[in-house]
Amino acid sequence: MAVGLTYATSHTLVRMRLAAFRHALKDQNRLTWIVGGGFVGLVLAGGTVWVAGRDNDILAVALAVWMLGWIIGPMFAGGGDETLKPEYFSMLPLPPRTLATGLLTAALAGVAPVISLLALLSLLVVGAQLSVAAAIIAVPALLLQLFCFVLASRLAVAVYGVLLQVRSGAVIAALVNAFILAFTAQGWALIVAFVSTDVQGTMASAARIAPSGWGLVAVEAAGRNDWPRALVALAGLLLLGTVMLVAWSALLVRRTTSSRAGSKPRRLLSATNARDAAAAKEVRSWTRDLLYGHRAVFAISYGLFFCLMPLAIGWKAMLPWAGPAGVVMAGSMCSNLYGSDGTALWTTLMIPGSARPDVRARQRAFLLVFGPPTLLITLLLTWWSGYASAWPLVLSVLPAILGGAAGLVVACSVYAAVPTTDAHKRSGNPLNAGENEGETMGIVYLMLVLVSLTAGPALVAALAWSWWGVPIGVLSGVLAWWYFGRLAARRLDRRGPELLMLLRHGRSVIGEIKRSNLEKLPRWRRATAGFCLGFAAIPLFPQAVVPAIFLLTGNDDTKSWFLALYVPAPWPWVVIVAMAALGVSMYTYGGLTYLRAKPARGDSAAVAAE
Incomplete structure (x- = not known):
C-alpha cells in the first residue's frame, strides 16, 4: 500500500514537473538562461569525463566541486528550482516521507540532474578502464552519488530556510555564505598556507574522504578486488542518502505545518511629514526584514573574508580594501529594492508626490546601514596593514563608491526591476524569489561592474595627486548619489504604474503586452x-x-x-x-x-x- 502510494505520488509529481518545464520553454527569457546554463554544464561535464582515467586525483577534486556546487549553488540563485513547492501539497493526506520521495523524484526530472549524471559517467569510464567488475560497480555508484547530490542540495536549502526564520540564524547563514563565496576566489591563500607540500595529493585525499568521493573509492576498490572497501563505500552512500531523506522529510513537515503568530509593532511611526515617514519605513525594513539583514551581513562579511584570507600567507596589501569590497557587494545585493517590494509598491504610488521622498529615503537608509561599518573597517584595516600609501587611495575610493552604490541601487531597481515573490507570499524557502532567478543574477553581476566603475575618477585622481583624490571622491560620490537618485525618482513618478504591473504579473505577461x-x-x-x-x-x-x-x-x-x-x-x-x-x-x-x-x-x- 505504502509503496503503491509512493509510486503514484512520484509519477504524478514527475508529470507535473515536466509539464511546468515545457511551459517554461515558452518563455524566451527563461529559455535563454536554460540553454546558456545547459551549454556551460555540458562543457563542464565533458571536461569531467575527459579527466576520468587520466588523473583520478583531479577527478576526485572535480566531483567534490560538483557536490559543492549543488549545495551552495541554490543559495546564490534564488533558492534553487522549486517549481513544485511543498506548500502546494500541505492539504493532501500524504506521509512526509512519501511527499519527500515524490519531490525528490520530480527534482531529478530537470536539466541540472541530467548534466550531473553525464558528469558522473566519469565513474563508469574509470571502472571500464580497470575491470569488468569495476564497471558494474560504477553503475550503482554513480546513481547513488547523483541521489546524494540532489538530496544534499535540497537539505541545504531546507536548513538554510530554517535559519532565515530567526535573526541569529540569518546572521549565521550570511557569515557561512560569505565565507564560502570568498573562499572560491581567495581560497588559494589558505591552501598555500596550510598545505605547503603536495597540494594536489592532499586535496585529492580530502576529496575521497568527502561523500562526493565515495563512488570513486568504490570503483577503484573494485578494480583492485578490494570488495569490503567497495561495499562499505556503496553502503555509506546509501546510508547517507537515507539519513538526508529522513532529515529533509522532517524539515518538510516543519515547513508545511508551522504558522507565524502576529505581533504588535515595537514602536509606531511618529513622523510628521513624507520625508521622515519614508525614512523611518526604510530603516525598519533593514532592521526587521530578515532578508534585508541577511544581505547586509553577507555583503560586509564578504568584504572582510575576501581581504582577510590572504593574511594566511602574510600578505596585508588587500586589508585596506575590505570596506570598498563590502560596498560593491552591497550594491549588487540591493540592486532590486523595488522588485523586493512586490505589489506593496502600490502604497507608494497611491500618494501623490511620494516618488522623490521614497527614493531619497532608500538612499539614506543604504548609506546609514553600510556607511559607518565600512568606514570603520577601512580605517582599522588600513592602519593594521601598515601601508601608508594606501590611505589616500582608500579614503578617496570609499566615499565615491558609497555614493555611487547608493545612487545605482535605486536607479537599477527602478529601470531594471525583476519581479520576485511578494513578502507576504514567501514560502518556507525564503531564498526562492520566483521564476526569474537567472535574470536576478544577471543584474547582480552587472551591478558589480557598475558600482566598481563609480570609483574610477577618485582612484585615478588619488594615484595621480595623492590626497587630492579625497575631495574628488567625495564630490563624485555626492554627484552620483544625487544624479542617479534623481533619475530613479523621475522614472518612478512617470512610469510607476507600469513598474507595479510588472511586479504584479511578471515578465511574461508584460512581455506579451509590450x-x-x-x-x-x-x-x-x-x-x-x-x-x-x-x-x-x-x-x-x-x-x-x-x-x-x-x-x-x-x-x-x-x-x-x-x-x-x-x-x-x-x-x-x-x-x-x-x-x-x-x-x-x-x-x-x-x-x-x-x-x-x-x-x-x-x-x-x-x-x-x-
Missing part, C-alpha cells in the same frame, strides 16, 4: 547577450583588475590563476588591457542588446490601458 523587441531578436543573439553578461566578470576582474592591483602594489609573486602574471615584461600590462577590453566589450554588447530592445511608444499606451 511586444518587446527583445523577443524579435534571433535566439543566438539573446543567448550571446546573456552569456556575455553572465561571464564578462571573469576577464574583467580576476584577469584584469586583480593582477593590475598586484603589479601596482609590487605583489606579482602571487601568480595563482592570473594569466598576466605568468608572461614576461612588458606583456603583463598588454594582457591586462586586453582582458579588461574583453570584459568591458562583453558587458557593453550584452547591455546594449537588452537596452535597445525597448517597447514602442504605442505599446506603453497599451500597458496603461490595461
Whole structure:
C-alpha cells in the first residue's frame, strides 16, 4: 500500500514537473538562461569525463566541486528550482516521507540532474578502464552519488530556510555564505598556507574522504578486488542518502505545518511629514526584514573574508580594501529594492508626490546601514596593514563608491526591476524569489561592474595627486548619489504604474503586452547577450583588475590563476588591457542588446490601458 502510494505520488509529481518545464520553454527569457546554463554544464561535464582515467586525483577534486556546487549553488540563485513547492501539497493526506520521495523524484526530472549524471559517467569510464567488475560497480555508484547530490542540495536549502526564520540564524547563514563565496576566489591563500607540500595529493585525499568521493573509492576498490572497501563505500552512500531523506522529510513537515503568530509593532511611526515617514519605513525594513539583514551581513562579511584570507600567507596589501569590497557587494545585493517590494509598491504610488521622498529615503537608509561599518573597517584595516600609501587611495575610493552604490541601487531597481515573490507570499524557502532567478543574477553581476566603475575618477585622481583624490571622491560620490537618485525618482513618478504591473504579473505577461523587441531578436543573439553578461566578470576582474592591483602594489609573486602574471615584461600590462577590453566589450554588447530592445511608444499606451 505504502509503496503503491509512493509510486503514484512520484509519477504524478514527475508529470507535473515536466509539464511546468515545457511551459517554461515558452518563455524566451527563461529559455535563454536554460540553454546558456545547459551549454556551460555540458562543457563542464565533458571536461569531467575527459579527466576520468587520466588523473583520478583531479577527478576526485572535480566531483567534490560538483557536490559543492549543488549545495551552495541554490543559495546564490534564488533558492534553487522549486517549481513544485511543498506548500502546494500541505492539504493532501500524504506521509512526509512519501511527499519527500515524490519531490525528490520530480527534482531529478530537470536539466541540472541530467548534466550531473553525464558528469558522473566519469565513474563508469574509470571502472571500464580497470575491470569488468569495476564497471558494474560504477553503475550503482554513480546513481547513488547523483541521489546524494540532489538530496544534499535540497537539505541545504531546507536548513538554510530554517535559519532565515530567526535573526541569529540569518546572521549565521550570511557569515557561512560569505565565507564560502570568498573562499572560491581567495581560497588559494589558505591552501598555500596550510598545505605547503603536495597540494594536489592532499586535496585529492580530502576529496575521497568527502561523500562526493565515495563512488570513486568504490570503483577503484573494485578494480583492485578490494570488495569490503567497495561495499562499505556503496553502503555509506546509501546510508547517507537515507539519513538526508529522513532529515529533509522532517524539515518538510516543519515547513508545511508551522504558522507565524502576529505581533504588535515595537514602536509606531511618529513622523510628521513624507520625508521622515519614508525614512523611518526604510530603516525598519533593514532592521526587521530578515532578508534585508541577511544581505547586509553577507555583503560586509564578504568584504572582510575576501581581504582577510590572504593574511594566511602574510600578505596585508588587500586589508585596506575590505570596506570598498563590502560596498560593491552591497550594491549588487540591493540592486532590486523595488522588485523586493512586490505589489506593496502600490502604497507608494497611491500618494501623490511620494516618488522623490521614497527614493531619497532608500538612499539614506543604504548609506546609514553600510556607511559607518565600512568606514570603520577601512580605517582599522588600513592602519593594521601598515601601508601608508594606501590611505589616500582608500579614503578617496570609499566615499565615491558609497555614493555611487547608493545612487545605482535605486536607479537599477527602478529601470531594471525583476519581479520576485511578494513578502507576504514567501514560502518556507525564503531564498526562492520566483521564476526569474537567472535574470536576478544577471543584474547582480552587472551591478558589480557598475558600482566598481563609480570609483574610477577618485582612484585615478588619488594615484595621480595623492590626497587630492579625497575631495574628488567625495564630490563624485555626492554627484552620483544625487544624479542617479534623481533619475530613479523621475522614472518612478512617470512610469510607476507600469513598474507595479510588472511586479504584479511578471515578465511574461508584460512581455506579451509590450511586444518587446527583445523577443524579435534571433535566439543566438539573446543567448550571446546573456552569456556575455553572465561571464564578462571573469576577464574583467580576476584577469584584469586583480593582477593590475598586484603589479601596482609590487605583489606579482602571487601568480595563482592570473594569466598576466605568468608572461614576461612588458606583456603583463598588454594582457591586462586586453582582458579588461574583453570584459568591458562583453558587458557593453550584452547591455546594449537588452537596452535597445525597448517597447514602442504605442505599446506603453497599451500597458496603461490595461
